[in-house]
Amino acid sequence: MNPLHVLRDAWFFFSHNLPAIARLCLPLIVLEAVLQQHVGAAVAPESKALYRILVGLLFYPLYTGALILFLDARSNGQSPAARDLLAVSLRLWPTFALLAGLNTLAILLGASLFVLPGVWLMVKLAFAEYLLVLRGLSPLKALHESFEMTSGYFWPMLLCVLGVALPLWMLDGWLQQSRPDDDLTGLALSSLNGFLQLFSTVVVFRLFMLRSALPARE
Template identity: 55%
Template sequence: MNPLPILRDSWYFFARHMGAIAVLCLPLLVLESLTRYLLVGTLTADPSPAYELVTSLLFYPLYTGALILFVDTRSRGLTVRYRDLLAMALQLWPRFAVLSALSTVLIMAGASLFILPGLWVMIKIAFAEYLLVLDRLTPLAAMRESFRLTQGHFVTISACVLTVMLPLWLLDARSFPELKAWGDIPVLILDCLRGFLQLFASVVVFRLFMLATPERAAEP
């Protein structure tokens, strides 16, 4: 798999459907940012990282699950109503939240040893969300299957994911400290923008997932 065509095709899809993706996911991203602000920024003087994790587990499975279903249906030439996509994502929320929690723990455990083990875990479980949403696998089964499917594709997946995520991580590191001096509204706006742009990474990984499972193209 060549990273450049994957990134190009993924960007074409994301740009073409940006309005629809915004309508589907942006309201939940705004709610996530507001909830994070209330829990971390106002309700506690000494915020715990657990508050941010709980907020992520509450909202991330909903908009990410809906986005995966949206990309899958549009890729197959189908059109599904937004409320139906959100309803399906809500049904998957319990197991998706479990998967997100397990993934976070594994990535943080790897990162605590050194950055590279954390990155390795992140890449190896990159397909787990798609296997859970599209194939309805359990969280552990999805993670095991993701480990299998990513064999032989680690470099390509890493190149694609880091190309998208590194600029966003740098944006976080440089912009958030400076914007805090301007007040809460700019921070909330940047948080929502960062979350929306991060959805592009989900589109990129979906493209990688489809290339790693070519038998799906033959399904009716």
Template identity: 45%
Template sequence: MNPISILRDTWFFFSRHLGTLLPLCLPWIVLESLTQQQLSLAAQSQQFAPWGMAAGLVFYPIYTASLLLYLIDFGEERRRGVSELWRAALRLWPAFALLSALSSLLIVIGFSLMILPGIYVMIKLAFAEVLLVKRGLRPLDAIRESFRLTNGHFFLLLTTVLVILAPTWALQGYIEQLNDEAAGYGLALNALSGFFQLLLTVLTYRIYMLGPEREQGSEQA
């Protein structure tokens, strides 16, 4: 698989389906950004990280599961409305929130050791969310299976994920430097950053379908 073609296909799908992705995911991203902003102001930026992560665990599973369900439906030529996808995502919320919490904890531990272990763990967990939604695996099983299935796809995932994350990390760094007077501007930028990070979900699903899913299908055949 060519990283450039994977990135091109990811952007093509994302831009082509923007009319669906905006109402499907953006409202939850805005709510997440607004909640995190208010928590940050209330905490005066002291010990904000745990509360900010908690806010993310509330909203992130809803819009990410909704997007994954939409991707699965598209591949299976099935159509569901936004409200139907939200209801399906909410049913997945307990398991998805637990997976997000465990994944965040593992990544934070990795980054606390050094940057490279953190990036390694982040890439090895790339398929976990897809496995939970598409194959119905439990959170721990999804994590274990993701570690296994990313073998042979690690550097492809690393290259493509960093291409998407680099500009969003730079934008997040800029947002953190804004003062309280630019709160509304920062909120809009934060929501925009969160929305474009959905490219990661599209990307990992694309690689999963071209790699592990196809390999499993050929083995079963």
């Protein structure tokens, strides 16, 4: 599980399937950005972070679930229609939203203690979404199984996750601080940031596929 090979393979897939991924996920990402913009303008500054998470829980499971299904289908040589992927993702939304909420809560609690526990949990829970979508596990079972699967593979996974997450976090932080005066520009930048975040899903899917083919380690 070489981090450089994982990132290289993920980038190759992402770049070569960019139009299909954009057609599948970008409309929902733009809708999410629009709603984030309107909610951000309507609520008090101290409440923005909470409402941002809630809006994310509305849209994130839909386009991420569809993307995971797309990744799995393409890895098996299939080319399903976007509407079929979104239909399955919509059926999965209640359990995926619950999982995403539990995942977010756990990581935020870990980060509130120190940064490192939050990062540790982010890696340990990284496979939960794939286990729920592709193997049909319940949210709690998916979280538990993710802990088991990542045992012995923490460090290469950490390098892959941080290699993608750190630049995206920096971009997101810059967007939050810059707050363009032009609403359209702000919407475009937020949508671009949300779309680029999808690359992390591709990277973790590659890790998930590799880990599924490897034996468990202590």
